[in-house]
Amino acid sequence: MxxxxxxxxxxxxxxxxxxxxxxxxxxxxxxxxxxxxxxxxxxxxxxxxxxxxxxxxxxxxxxxxxxxxxxxxxxxxxxxxxxxxxxxxxxxxxxxxxxxxxxxxxxxxxxxxxxxxxxCITGTSNTDPKIRIKNFLMCSEEVKNQSFKKGFSETAKDAFYRLISKKLDKDIPKEITDTFIDKKTVFFSNHSRKIAIDETKL
CATH class of the missing domain: 3.40.50 (Rossmann fold)
Structure with a gap:
């Protein structure tokens, strides 16, 4: 066997x-x-x-x-x-x-x-992707402990899309993940390049 x-x-x-x-x-x-x-x-x-x-x-x-x-x-x-x-x-x-x-x-x-x-319960593929991303941001260890970083030559939008497509769902459109950067809900430190979130905007 x-x-x-x-x-x-x-x-x-x-x-x-x-x-x-x-x-x-x-x-x-x-x-x-x-x-x-x-x-x-x-x-x-x-x-x-x-x-x-x-x-x-x-x-x-x-x-x-x-x-x-x-x-x-x-x-x-x-x-x-x-x-x-x-x-x-x-x-x-x-x-x-x-x-x-x-x-x-x-x-x-x-x-x-x-x-x-x-x-970490983020919802299913039928759930509004913005809701799924918000749930993910509230429970992801990589976000909470700020262990996720953007690359040296990577834009904030590209870095956040990389995180979502790898850790949540690759089928979520980049146009949706970009809105979290545009609204400054998600941002990256200029010094450490670590991810951070503004929970008041979630």
Whole structure:
């Protein structure tokens, strides 16, 4: 049995696929609703180990995605029942139900965890991109601790667009990120080149 590092993404509340891809998972399964199917499909095409699973909601089935994710976890638990040390599952979601599932199976000898980096909930691809950027600015560690810097020959607009496209969503137009620089909501120190925000303008 070959060792598998599996990531499962609940795209309704976490869709930073680039961040997940940086963790070198052997396989990534993305659960998506029908409204986000097209943009998420385009994102998964960037990575050869990503698989998209669309969930079509019926009447009264608003929470079906959690059920499908639980079923997928159970499928792999059963498959690796006799090879528990050969499986690692990370569930990317802010839903509390998965913490309980991870805790239960960890006690059974499996390596299952949840991840919602920094608890940063920025919204989905259906959310107004300006709202997503505002949410990102309020919870991003790189922004809060001012560790992100613009390059020596880089403009403030180019630097901010680079940050958003890499850490939030590459499909957000530069015209939108530029407005945050124009309104001086986001700016960079002339001396240190570190990012800073004016929270009164968020």
């Amino acid at each position: 070959e060792y598998l590092r599996l990531a499962i993404i609940d795209s309704e509340n976490y869709n930073n696929f680039a961040s997940v891809a940086e963790n070198n998972f052997g396989r990534v399964i993305v659960f998506t609703n029908s409204q986000e199917l097209e943009p998420n499909f385009k994102k998964t095409l960037l990575y050869n180990n990503f698989e998209l699973v669309p969930i079509i909601y019926g009447e009264g089935n608003k929470d079906n995605m959690d059920g499908y994710i639980c079923a997928k976890v159970g499928e792999y638990i059963e498959r690796y029942r006799d090879y528990r040390t050969y499986l690692s599952i990370t569930i990317f979601s802010n839903d509390k139900i998965f913490k309980g599932i991870a805790s239960y199976y960890t006690r059974k000898g499996f390596n299952i965890s949840t991840a919602a980096p920094n608890g």
